[in-house]
Amino acid sequence: MRITQGCFSFLPDLTDAQITAQVEYCLSKGWAIGVEFTHDPHPRNTYWEMWGNPMFDLKDAKGVMMELEVCRKANEGAYIRFNAFDSTRGFETVVMSFIVNRPADEPSIHMLRTEVDGRSIRYSHDVRG
Amino acid sequence: MEGQAPKTVDLLAEFESSGARGVLEELDRDLIGLKPVKDRIRETAALLLVERARKSLGLAHETPTLHMSFTGNPGTGKTTVALKMAGLLHRLGYVRKGHLVSVTRDDLVGQYIGHTAPKTKEVLKKAMGGVLFIDEAYYLYRPDNERDYGQEAIEILLQVMENMRDDLVVILAGYADRMESFFQSNPGFRSRIAHHIEFPDYADEELLRIVKHMLAAQNYTLSAEAEAAFTGYIRLRRTQPHFANARSIRNAFDRARLRQANRLFQEAKGALNAAALSRIEAVDISASRVFQGGLLAERKAKETTK
Numbered sequence: 001m002r003i004t005q006g007c008f009s010f011l012p013d014l015t016d017a018q019i020t021a022q023v024e025y026c027l028s029k030g031w032a033i034g035v036e037f038t039h040d041p042h043p044r045n046t047y048w049e050m051w052g053n054p055m056f057d058l059k060d061a062k063g064v065m066m067e068l069e070v071c072r073k074a075n076e077g078a079y080i081r082f083n084a085f086d087s088t089r090g091f092e093t094v095v096m097s098f099i100v101n102r103p104a105d106e107p108s109i110h111m112l113r114t115e116v117d118g119r120s121i122r123y124s125h126d127v128r129g
Numbered sequence: 130m131e132g133q134a135p136k137t138v139d140l141l142a143e144f145e146s147s148g149a150r151g152v153l154e155e156l157d158r159d160l161i162g163l164k165p166v167k168d169r170i171r172e173t174a175a176l177l178l179v180e181r182a183r184k185s186l187g188l189a190h191e192t193p194t195l196h197m198s199f200t201g202n203p204g205t206g207k208t209t210v211a212l213k214m215a216g217l218l219h220r221l222g223y224v225r226k227g228h229l230v231s232v233t234r235d236d237l238v239g240q241y242i243g244h245t246a247p248k249t250k251e252v253l254k255k256a257m258g259g260v261l262f263i264d265e266a267y268y269l270y271r272p273d274n275e276r277d278y279g280q281e282a283i284e285i286l287l288q289v290m291e292n293m294r295d296d297l298v299v300i301l302a303g304y305a306d307r308m309e310s311f312f313q314s315n316p317g318f319r320s321r322i323a324h325h326i327e328f329p330d331y332a333d334e335e336l337l338r339i340v341k342h343m344l345a346a347q348n349y350t351l352s353a354e355a356e357a358a359f360t361g362y363i364r365l366r367r368t369q370p371h372f373a374n375a376r377s378i379r380n381a382f383d384r385a386r387l388r389q390a391n392r393l394f395q396e397a398k399g400a401l402n403a404a405a406l407s408r409i410e411a412v413d414i415s416a417s418r419v420f421q422g423g424l425l426a427e428r429k430a431k432e433t434t435k
Contacts (some may be wrong), residue, residue: 060258
């Protein structure tokens with residue numbers, strides 16, 4: 001099942017040239033790019049592993065793409081995303097996030113309904129390989 | 130398919146439209162002297178322009194090696210020229226962004242094991258799409274300490290210089306003799322650098338022109354006697370230790386401004402006009418310690434050795 005989180009996730013996977021173009025856009029806005037990865041795409045897993053520090057003061061997308069290359073090699077079959085951080089006072093937050101790498105075989109998310117307190121229903125989700 | 134490749138190319142038109150002419154003219158106008166450097170840059174620009182034209186005609190093309198080394202004494206304009214070079218390479222389309230990242234050993238080499246590689250990579254990432262200027266590059270290599278982390282930085286640099294020629298141009302700079310021995314002990318660098326550019330020392334007359342250039346830029350004028358005094362200053366300063374060409378002269382100019390301000394303040398009797406505020410007199414220059422044979426400590430050292 002295709003995991004849909006962040007920008008562009010309903011589109012076909014971005015090619016490296018398209019990712020580069022998106023990163024160029026982020027850098028032109030003065031945003032810092034952080035690379036993060038995880039093997040657990042559960043929607044409640046908000047905090048993915050950081051791949052190094054967010055990259056401030058870059059001028060060219062190549063620097064980010066180099067990190068992506070290394071991260072892909074080190075974490076085969078992981079989900080990898082880019083977070084663009086806007087440090088402008090008043091924002092100071094992630095303003096754009098998109099997935100740049102996903103495993104060939106994606107896990108599915110399974111929903112479990114539990115009846116509690118009579119007829120009430122509790123929902124929970126888990127990721128299944 | 131894209132449009133047909135053009136059959137001919139007009140080099141002069143390319144020269145104009147790329148903005149390379151602008152950069153070269155700026156170089157001629159803003160930098161005094163340095164004739165051999167300017168000639169080399171013009172040659173390099175011509176080569177790059179022709180390469181670009183060849184590419185547009187579809188002739189076999191590989192990005193030429195653009196890494197350079199700038200050698201010369203302190204204050205001969207290496208950093209300034211590197212900045213112009215970055216602009217030139219950008220206009221000609223050989224680097225994508227055309228910014229200059231200027232670093233020294235401290236920015237590349239860490240203090241502990243495992244500290245150097247991330248530091249060097251960090252700098253390289255910032256320099257991507259532009260020019261990486263490594264000042265006093267020979268400090269990277271410390272032959273007396275074989276466990277020095279500089280070697281690690283050198284290896285990463287060499288690898289990037291070879292594999293990412295499209296993304297980054299590296300300029301190594303430093304004093305001629307020490308760069309020579311640096312290249313001797315790191316032959317990998319020499320073979321990866323195509324352009325060795327030597328910066329000559331400035332002649333006395335060129336230094337005087339540089340001063341006038343600085344004065345004009347900051348709206349100061351030299352009186353005729355002050356100009357004579359400055360000529361004498363340059364001649365004397367050259368023979369004293371730690372002479373750093375244009376940088377020494379700029380410092381001398383800054384001190385002259387200080388003395389001028391002090392003099393104006395002490396003799397202030399009433400309203401001063403703009404001309405008085407911007408004129409540097411001979412006394413502002415002749416008060417320099419250079420005319421008494423340098424700094425006190427240096428004079429003493431000389432006397433004891435006699």
